[in-house]
Amino acid sequence: MDNYTNDNTARRYKAHVSILGTTQLHLRNPYIIAWWSAAFPGFGHMLLSKYLRGYALFIWEVFVNVNPHVNSAMIYSFQGKIDMAKEVLDTRWLLMYIPVYLFGIWDSFRTTVDMNKVYVLAEREAHRFNSFSLGALEINYLDKRNPTVAVMWSIFIPGLGQLYIHRILTAIFVIVWLVIFFYYSHIQEAVVLLFLGKINEATSVLKPDWLLFIPSHYGFAIYDSYMNTVENNKLFEKDLRDYLSVNYQSKNFQILKGQKVK
Known part of the structure; x- marks a missing residue:
């Protein structure tokens, strides 16, 4: 518990503070993450701090959505103009759009389930992590x-x-x-x-x-x-509770459970 940096001495860390941001593991609802991936591919992964995968899916969504005119077809279909929606769609792009869209939903759900398990293990390991980062470009702290x-x-x-x-x-x-x-x-x-x-x-x-x-x-x-x-x-x-407990709380301090104070 005396280590305050992520120096790979632990199998899992619950969080990491860097000049670019604070990344942490915490319990997430897989259905909510999957919903955001359905709303816009890449968003679910970005919520999980899986940035490279999230950015790739996001850019793919924009590129492959604009070329087959998916959004225009959606507007026409909402207006009941089904024939115009069919006419504006470019199937050469559309057939590439659907598999990646479904993959984004499935992968974000699967990844969330896995990361929840990793969080539980990291919480039990309770290894200390850095809470302050000072660099030439930025300062970040909890x-x-x-x-x-x-x-x-x-x-x-x-x-x-x-x-x-x-x-x-x-x-x-x-x-x-x-x-x-x-x-x-x-x-x-x-x-x-x-x-x-x-x-x-x-x-x-x-x-x-x-x-x-x-x-x-x-x-x-x-x-x-x-x-x-x-x-x-x-x-x-x-993090503050853990720090105060380790450095200031008496080692003889105990919480007596099941006893009423008279």
């Missing part, structure tokens, strides 16, 4: 943050909530892709036209293939920032 504040900043601009809790990799990724979605969907141009009362022009300028990515992007940023703020707070409290 502390308590307000989940409501993280949600508020994510509502303003997705990615800011992640910056607030120092999830640098996710923040940069989310912000960069938000700019791409805004630019190609013309949503900001449509908002300006809407304020000017030009409703028909605002509707016609929108690009549905890119527009439908934005709600999922906002939802993920809000959920990710809130969930990780809560879990980081739990990790901070647990």
Whole structure:
């Protein structure tokens, strides 16, 4: 219990604090992770801090969704225009889209189940981990943050909530892709036209293939920032309790169970 760095002396660590963010294991609901993968491939893996796999699936989703016009076909089908939905779809791309989409859901569910098992083992091993990281570019440390504040900043601009809790990799990724979605969907141009009362022009300028990515992007940023703020707070409290117990609590201290104080 005297080791405060991840020096590979333990089989499993519950968390790691680096200048790029705080990565930790904690119990997750596999169905929720799978749902986020269904909402947008890659999101489930990013919630698990499986960034390389998550980024690959995310970029694949954007690339293979835009080319066969999946989002446009969805809009036409919602409007009951089934013939137009069939006409706009490009099956050359669509047949590649479905297998990877299903893989993202299945793999995120499977990985969550496995990581929950690893968390239980790491919790039992109870090895100490670093809680402070100081580098030439950044400083990161465990502390308590307000989940409501993280949600508020994510509502303003997705990615800011992640910056607030120092999830640098996710923040940069989310912000960069938000700019791409805004630019190609013309949503900001449509908002300006809407304020000017030009409703028909605002509707016609929108690009549905890119527009439908934005709600999922906002939802993920809000959920990710809130969930990780809560879990980081739990990790901070647990780490502080362990530190105080080891360094300040008397070795003779005992909690007597089953006895009433008179």
